[in-house]
Amino acid sequence: MEWAKRYPMNVTQQAGQLRRMRGLFDLGQDFAYGVFSRDGSEVLGGTGLHPRVGEGALEIGYWISASHTGRGLATEIAGALTRVAFEVEGVRRVEIHCDPRNVRSAAVARRLGFVHEGTLRQRLVAPDGTLRDTMSWTLLSEEYPASPAAATVTEAFDVLGQKLL
Structure with a gap:
């Protein structure tokens, strides 16, 4: 994960990172979200929709705190x-990428109906400098309606509070 190379950060660096992420979100260029406990008192992880995988496509990235995995x-x-x-962005393709050793993350893609397109060898540089493989999972717009992902109970709202889903 490219972002992991920047950690740990001090408070000033983290504030700058959050400002950058907010700016990209406001410009419609990248969409990062926090994952919080229901009462908002604890950060459980993070996620995002990222346009780094080509025209008409978005990549989903996510991480969950080790103390909250398996739920x-x-x-x-x-x-x-x-x-x-x-349903909101109207893309043709959604991708999930993960390290082959991350069995739980691959299981997420599989459970939602994504197809394993392949494993790219030595594709990413890990925070420790080693080269790592990455699995590529894809769901196409024509496959989506019959996928388990389409049945996910979700509500989504725009910045004005108008319901999108």
């Missing part, structure tokens, strides 16, 4: 963002 949060998050990508 279905990543599946719920990825399912919700898949719906937003297809």
